[in-house]
Amino acid sequence: MSNELAIAPVxxxxxxxxxxxxxxxxxxxxxxxxxxxxxxxxxQFGSAYNVQQLFINAxxxxxxxxxxxxxxxxxxxxxxxxxxxxFASVVSAKLMLFLSGAGGTTYGTTAAGWDIIAIGTVAALLxxxxxxxxxxxxxxxxxxxxxxxxxxxMGMALGGAQILSxxxxxxxxxxxxxxxxxxxxxxxIPTLVVIAxxxxxIAGIVLHMTRFGMHIFAVGSNAEASRRSGIxxxxxxxxxxxxxxxxxxxxxxxxxxxxxTTTINGHAMDNLATISAVVLGGTSLFGGVGSVFGxxxxxxxxxILLNGFVILGIxxxxxxxxxxxxxxxxxxxxxxxxxLRKRG
Amino acid sequence: MSxxxxxxxxIRRTFGHVQxxxxxxxxxxxxxxxxxxxxxxxxxxxxxxxxxGADKPDExxxxxxxxxxxxxxxxxxxECGIATVYQDLALAPDLTPADNxxxxxxxxxxxxxxxxxxxxxxxxxxxxxxxxxxLGVQLKSQRVSIASLSGGxxxxxxxxxxxxxxxxxxxxxxxxxxxxxxxxxxxxDLCRRVRDAGTSVVLISHNxxxxxxxxxxxxxxxxxxxxxxxxxxxxxxxxxxxxxxxGQAKELAA
Numbered sequence: 001m002s003n004e005l006a007i008a009p010v011x012x013x014x015x016x017x018x019x020x021x022x023x024x025x026x027x028x029x030x031x032x033x034x035x036x037x038x039x040x041x042x043x044q045f046g047s048a049y050n051v052q053q054l055f056i057n058a059x060x061x062x063x064x065x066x067x068x069x070x071x072x073x074x075x076x077x078x079x080x081x082x083x084x085x086x087f088a089s090v091v092s093a094k095l096m097l098f099l100s101g102a103g104g105t106t107y108g109t110t111a112a113g114w115d116i117i118a119i120g121t122v123a124a125l126l127x128x129x130x131x132x133x134x135x136x137x138x139x140x141x142x143x144x145x146x147x148x149x150x151x152x153x154m155g156m157a158l159g160g161a162q163i164l165s166x167x168x169x170x171x172x173x174x175x176x177x178x179x180x181x182x183x184x185x186x187x188x189i190p191t192l193v194v195i196a197x198x199x200x201x202i203a204g205i206v207l208h209m210t211r212f213g214m215h216i217f218a219v220g221s222n223a224e225a226s227r228r229s230g231i232x233x234x235x236x237x238x239x240x241x242x243x244x245x246x247x248x249x250x251x252x253x254x255x256x257x258x259x260x261t262t263t264i265n266g267h268a269m270d271n272l273a274t275i276s277a278v279v280l281g282g283t284s285l286f287g288g289v290g291s292v293f294g295x296x297x298x299x300x301x302x303x304i305l306l307n308g309f310v311i312l313g314i315x316x317x318x319x320x321x322x323x324x325x326x327x328x329x330x331x332x333x334x335x336x337x338x339x340l341r342k343r344g
Numbered sequence: 345m346s347x348x349x350x351x352x353x354x355i356r357r358t359f360g361h362v363q364x365x366x367x368x369x370x371x372x373x374x375x376x377x378x379x380x381x382x383x384x385x386x387x388x389x390x391x392x393x394x395x396x397g398a399d400k401p402d403e404x405x406x407x408x409x410x411x412x413x414x415x416x417x418x419x420x421x422x423e424c425g426i427a428t429v430y431q432d433l434a435l436a437p438d439l440t441p442a443d444n445x446x447x448x449x450x451x452x453x454x455x456x457x458x459x460x461x462x463x464x465x466x467x468x469x470x471x472x473x474x475x476x477x478x479l480g481v482q483l484k485s486q487r488v489s490i491a492s493l494s495g496g497x498x499x500x501x502x503x504x505x506x507x508x509x510x511x512x513x514x515x516x517x518x519x520x521x522x523x524x525x526x527x528x529x530x531x532x533d534l535c536r537r538v539r540d541a542g543t544s545v546v547l548i549s550h551n552x553x554x555x556x557x558x559x560x561x562x563x564x565x566x567x568x569x570x571x572x573x574x575x576x577x578x579x580x581x582x583x584x585x586x587x588x589x590x591g592q593a594k595e596l597a598a
Contacts, residue, residue: 209462209463210461210462210463211450211463212461214443214450214463217438217439218436218439218447220438221436221437221438221439222434222435222436222437224432224434225434225435225436225447226436226447226448229434229448229449230419230448230449231447231448288437288439289438289489338491
């Protein structure tokens, strides 16, 4: 009997390259898009203003998509993110308006100070966490499929927001919030972009470097094995949906600041936009695989496509068509990768 | 004779009208491989579940190193140094071998970063490589996911994992059922190395030549009772078949 007692070899360069290409093609696609638009319209596409607009447009969606990444890695889905954003923004805006003593029909900006803004922000985050925890408990404890639970809470949160606001957007935000967060800058960088970057970096570190993050991957990869290994799977699932809710709360504050109004009817597609960004970024709908960096790339692809098409004078409707095709391509490649892996 | 590592006596378990176990006995000594065989419906799975803490007997006693124990969950058994590798492996297919070895027992860094839950991947990776080397488990890469490994390698990782955390006894439920010839041989080698490293092994198997090749002792169950406890060196496949199909329960020599 041959006793080859070799120590397991480390990964070869070839393997690493393969993995990079398999996992990084969407990043290469993003670079290619940027390069094409830069070559065709360097002045417009590469202008400081345009680049800044790209990042600002990505900021709110990115925060939502980061939460969605956590959820999808557990092989779940969160359809409620856009509605929770709306609900949190209405609660936050109403509260700030009430605290600043202005009437409910005030239009424009209020003179509310940072104290009121802080209360409004905390309220938005708490409301987001509350919806997320509600989702998580229904999914992890009562074992109702995530698709159904979050489809339900999507309706409940949007309906709830409309009940609270009477169906009319709250159109007055604190002046300070709008000028400093909505259109303000920190060290020359738009505040919204700073918030999104910090959120994504922290989320990435937690996901990829901590025990909590490892548990998220484990639960998504094999929930039963995780449970048998002593990982508190129920608690982890609830926490993951709570984080997605928290992200919706953060995005709600950003949205209020940016648009100076709640946007009740503006987030119906957020769930699908975030899910497609997450999937484009290489996170598997089957769970267990994914990265925050991939999601960042996935968020930028539709935004760059739309921007480039507009600059090139291609009807922007084509962006929707292109995005649909890219999304199908992304899932197809994910499945190919899985099949290759099984064979190897 | 020294104290058995794990001893089950007079185990009875009834499901409705079905008497799965009718006073089965089982014994594992330190540092040996014991095979547990029996025809379908002989009560092997039920006995394994009871030994691993996944099920409770209606009657009978379990002793670990002479002390009576009562397992209410697999975690209780694990705390007594007993781990079970089930047929469905219980690995996370998308994680690396090292991550799987430490699943649920991740090492964190020292100091503040550790308190924040930061993983000490370098130490986990190093200990994983050491564990695989100690047991002679060869993997084409430490960094790929479990799903890209062959069935035999996956099985090896699962066994290495159990052996890493079970200081005393590893129970393997049909570890070679789905494997080819070469991979089966590797897994059997692994069983021997686990034993040689000081951890006893209980091997549940249908494959009698294999059982005789690797085990030190063979326990035969028939219709919920222990009908034979043979030294593998003295037994033949014909003996095992006879005991499995027509063996009578009798008092076993200690």
